[in-house]
Amino acid sequence: MGRSLSDPVFLVDVLPDGDIAVLDGDEGRHAARVRRIRAGERIDLTDGSGGLAQCTARSVRTDAVELDVGERRYDPPPAPRLVVIQALAKGDRGELAVELMTELGVDEIVPWSAERSIATWRGERAAKSVQRWRSTARAATKQSRRTWLPEVTSLADTGTVLDRIGSASVAIVLHETATLALATVALPFDGELLFVVGPEGGITADEIGDFTAAGAHTCRLGPAVLRTSAAGAAAIAAVAGHLGRW
Secondary structure (H helix, E strand, O other), rough: OOOOOOOOOOEOOOOOOOEEEEEEEHHHHHHHHHOOOOOEEEEEEOEEEOEEEEEEEEEEOOOOEEEEEEEEEOOOOOOEEHHHHEEEEOOHHHHHHHHHHHHHOOOOEEEEEOOEEEEEEEOHHHHHHHHHHHHHHHHHHOOOOOOOEEEEOOOHHHHHHHHHHHHOOOOEEEOOOEEEEEHHHOOOOEEEEEEEEOOHHHHHHHHHHHHHHHHOEEEEEEEOOOOOHHHHHHHHHHHHHHOOOO
């Protein structure tokens, strides 16, 4: 019997190097108690850094699964690296954006405190919010069967965004009033392709001016105005075919 695309994926720090391994900790408990893995069922382990091991459950305890480890493979890091500067959004829209972008192939997400962001992250709340985004990315990585876990950075201010624009191979600010279509921009095939997504209230004229002065293109995705939770995912989907990812 071959592998199935429905075989569940679990994230581990390091792939096993032997023929037998034990999946324990949070992932082991999830496998045993939530996914209810049974002996003989197949699962995949990934280290989130391109490595994947195909395994079969030997036995199951209440909080761990013993595995027979089979074929291993390594997926090289995709190029160019897709980075999205995602403005903070109210409610759960930020986490929805992280989930969608992870499923579609983002490599790095940078939460950004934009001038018009309604949500604010300060102190302990900032740390907890970043952790929620990282947990969302982790869950979406497993759901979408990715072998590369996207990085979610700490909260960035506009100065940090300007630095990232300056170092990117191509930087694109998504804005509904732009006249340049995303489809007309020459895409890089190495380095970083960076997108900036504004908050619900939009990116201010001053922010646009600073970003374009730093070297960013201002582009539109299409005739529709997308929510902040959808724009980054739509941009990734729009370029994935051109970059050979899809």
